[in-house]
Amino acid sequence: MFPLLIGSFEEQAGGRSSRFVMLIAIVLLAAFLVTDINRTAVWKNNAHYFKVLSVQEPDNPVVQVRMAMTGMEAGDTAPALARLERLVKKGFSTPFAADRATVAYWYGKALLLSDRPTEAYVQLSQAAALSTTRSGELILLLVEAAARSNDLRPARSLLEQEIKASPGDDMLWNALGNVLSMAGDYSGSVRAYSKAVELNPSNNEAAVNLQNVRRSSGVRK
Numbered sequence: 001m002f003p004l005l006i007g008s009f010e011e012q013a014g015g016r017s018s019r020f021v022m023l024i025a026i027v028l029l030a031a032f033l034v035t036d037i038n039r040t041a042v043w044k045n046n047a048h049y050f051k052v053l054s055v056q057e058p059d060n061p062v063v064q065v066r067m068a069m070t071g072m073e074a075g076d077t078a079p080a081l082a083r084l085e086r087l088v089k090k091g092f093s094t095p096f097a098a099d100r101a102t103v104a105y106w107y108g109k110a111l112l113l114s115d116r117p118t119e120a121y122v123q124l125s126q127a128a129a130l131s132t133t134r135s136g137e138l139i140l141l142l143v144e145a146a147a148r149s150n151d152l153r154p155a156r157s158l159l160e161q162e163i164k165a166s167p168g169d170d171m172l173w174n175a176l177g178n179v180l181s182m183a184g185d186y187s188g189s190v191r192a193y194s195k196a197v198e199l200n201p202s203n204n205e206a207a208v209n210l211q212n213v214r215r216s217s218g219v220r221k
Contacts, residue, residue, distance in 0.1 A: 061092045061099055065106050072110060081110040101130035109141060117148035136171060143175050147182055155179045170200035177209055186217035194221070 064087045071080035084107040094100060108123030124142045128134050139162050146155035159176045166172060177192035193210035196203055214220060 061087055061094055061103055065103055068106055068110065072106070072113070077110055077113045080106075081114050084110055097130045098132075101127045104130065105138060108145065112141060112145050112148075117145045121145035121149055121151070136166075136169065140171065140175055143179065147179055152179055152183045156183070168199055170196040170203050170206060173199065174203060174206040174209065177206065177213070181209075181213050186213055186219045187221075189213050190217075190219050190221060 064083055068080040068083045071077070071083070084103070087103065088107060092103070104123045104127035108120045108127060111117075111120035111123060121142065124138065124145055128138060128142060131138070139158065143155045143159055146152070146158070156176070156179050159172055159179060163169070163172050163176065173192050173196035177189045177196065180186075180189040180192055190210065190213055193206050193213065196206035197210060200206070
């Protein structure tokens with residue numbers, strides 16, 4: 001914009017007046033840059049940005065979830081859970097399934113971190129139903145919530161379905177090993193852990209799990 005203004009004035013004025021106009025344009029440009037830099041510095045912190053928005057738009061689910069995410073990433077699960085509970089109890093409305101899935105996912109994750117696995121399973125199941133594509137993390141959280149609710153059948157069924165779709169995912173095999181071990185199926189657990197290690201030799205968690213279940217159960221393969 002500024003070069004256009006300068007060019008316009010240069011066409012109408014020459015010499016000293018043109019240089020004066022150029023000086024004014026440079027000053028204005030510098031002022032604009034300083035203002036823009038200051039604005040960027042103030043808003044570059046996303047936590048601050050969403051904190052302001054959460055006050056301005058208390059019923060905006062996207063803003064409230066982003067605040068909860070920021071809190072959970074900082075290890076502050078309790079206030080994040082309270083924020084999400086308020087949002088859900090208000091009966092927030094959005095026409096977008098993806099937004100509803102996001103709320104259910106983070107609410108479920110906060111519930112699971114707060115040792116409320118049965119409620120977490122309900123929310124995470126809702127997130128899975130609303131999602132067009134289910135992430136591996138969502139599946140693993142669902143399985144953990146089901147297992148910690150002492151409901152191993154849906155956890156095992158879900159993992160077996162996911163493994164059929166992604167047979168090369170070592171994390172899914174490791175999770176299946178955990179569920180089978182909890183169910184007392186040590187032979188199946190050893191096979192699942194072994195498969196996880198075969199797929200990914202650097203999966204130390206699966207390797208340790210395999211070693212532990214072999215030692216405690218006496219099952220070798």
